[in-house]
Amino acid sequence: MKYSEEPDSGKISSGFSVSAVTLTIFSSAVVLISLVLLVNYVSGVVDRQTALEESVQAQLTEESAVAGLEMDLMNSSIRSFSDIPVYSIGGLETSFRMIGTSAVPAEELSWRSQGSEILSVLPVGNNIFVLSESDSELRIDLLSGTDIENSIEVLLIPQWTAEQYSIAGTFCSGNPVLFLLTRVDDREYVTIVSNETGSESYDVDIPFWNESSLLSAGCVGGSPALLISEGTNRAQLFIPDSSALLSVSSPPGTTPVFYGQDQLYGSLDGSYPENWDYPVISVLQDDFDSNGTDDLLFIGSASLSYIPDAEGSFILDTLPGGRLVAWGLTEHDRILSAKWIVGTSLEKWRALTEDGFVDSAGPEFHPFNWEGRLASSRNFIIGSVDGFIVIADENSELLKTVCSMQNAVLHQFEGAGLDLIYIDNDLLTILLDPLEGDGFLLTLNSVTYKDDNILSENIWNVQIYGNGPDRRIHYERAG
Amino acid sequence: MFRFTVMVLTEGSITREQVKMKRAFSGSFFRGLIILSSVFLLLTLVLLLFANSIRNMEDRKNALLLANQIFSTLNGSFYPEVGVFDSTAVSGGVQYGIRRTVSEVSSGIREMHIYVGRNDGSNRIVLVRKYYDL
Secondary structure, eight states: OOGGGOHHHHHHHHHHHHHHHHHHHHHHHHHHHHHHHHHHHHHHHHHHHHHHHHHHHHHHHHHHHHHHHHHHHHTTOOOOTTSOOOEEETTEEEEEEEEEEEEEOOOEEEEEOSSSEEEEEEEETTEEEEEEEETTEEEEEEEESSOTTSOEEEEEESSOOOSEEEEEEEEETTEEEEEEEEEETTEEEEEEEETTTEEEEEEOOOTTOOTTSEEEEEEETTEEEEEEEOSSSEEEEEETTTTEEEEEEOOTTOOOEEETTTEEESBTTOOSOOOOSSOEEEEEEEOTTOSSSOEEEEEESSOEEEEGGGSSOOEEEOOTTEEEEEEEEETTTTEEEEEEEETTTEEEEEEEETTEEEEEOOOSSOOOOEEEEEEEOSSEEEEEETTEEEEEETTTTEEEEEEEGGGEEEEOOSSSSOEEEEEETTEEEEEOOGGGOOEEEEEEEEEEEETTEEEEEEEEEEEEESSGGGOEEEEEEOO | OHHHHHHHHHHSOOOHHHHHHHHHTSTHHHHHHHHHHHHHHHHHHHHHHHHHHHHHHHHHHHHHHHHHHHHHHSOTTOOOOSEEEEEEEEETTEEEEEEEEEEEEETTEEEEEEEEEETTSOSOEEEEEEEEOO
């Protein structure tokens, strides 16, 4: 009954009123602050996402631009490095500015065997078979293309007891195939190695075979086949699929070989009796007369036989008392030349003309003591001097020693030029197109932008090797 | 209002505790409750409004990651076939539709657009790259 008179009743009323207002204000503030925070957060997320999308597109635009620049450099459509076009894609643009140039050595690829010593290498197209030995174990690896780090082990022989061996390779049904000819306990074995079909061994009776025999591999009716010759004009043709061992002959001064697309130079009907007058030590296949068709060149110790287009008549060159010491294409205009030593020291050069081989002055420049195979370009000549592969520079008239000639082979591995493949213990090196000389390093600053807003800026190193359509270009971001 | 309540209380034969309880559930308390409920509702509404935007951003982020992954696998000497190619991918439990359109801009140059977004076509991001037949 006295509640209305209680002194705290007014306090209660007053307290509730204040709390309600405070609560309203506080609540409004909470709502407002939350709203502002959320708006800020969401707009921040949207801005960051938009910037991220633009950044990714800027990166793609820049990569497209560099690839476009590579194509323009390949096509030689850029006249001046100070005037590189602007590349545009995805609403963004990339411009380049040259900030430096310098020379870089000829490009090299290298591959290291896993702790084993490389015995020999055999290039087949843009593949290389590598034979290496470690703890009486023979391993055969296959390197393909310029990505040679990704090698495939195609054969492992745990107990390698061969007294001697020879190798030959070819392409058969699109796959590189290796023939490994071995002699174990006076018996000969032919092993066919392929990364597709594995390996198969055949016991074949080839008593005349030795390590200096000439081997030539090819494909007969889709099956791999091997020619084994002592360097004369007779050879044995072994076809593993049929286990056939056939006799093949060719004109004196030559030896039966496979060439081109599985074509056989030689005859199966025994047309030519065996002739030991002009033993062949090496065979070269190249378009020596630049008519678009490969020719054959049989190199003997005292003879040189040239078969244009690998068929029909041939030119046999010999010099009384002379021995052939160097051969190959020399000069700018690819002249097939041969260096002879008559008697003990008389040097004579012979060059191929329309009238056959005639005396010539030899290469106009680089009067060095050449031996073995020669190859040349506009400014360089590569060959062997005193047991080493050297590159001679016409401009500087200097010789650059590359490697021992015992472990080196010239082969068209990549592109149109000749590459030098050589080994040193467990290291295989491919010197790409050494006849093109040094490469060229171009340092560029790239800026990718939208309107006037710069989105990305980078430094690029562009390496350019060679000229014309065979030019090789590599690029990478610096730093 | 408060006074009216007190008047009613004086007329009844109820205990002091009951009166206090009734006071607690009356007047300002309800006002406060209504305000708090309104605030809660408002905040929920605001969150709902922004949740959609945040989800959209999450979608775009996943779509960008997917597109970037696709481009990173299509580099080097890759030269795409001309055409339209559709596929799907799941990221963060959400299925995304991926469309690649490749057109020949000029001889030896192809342009690839990649569209990645929700299967219904929403929240789609677009990236473009050129490829050269080197």
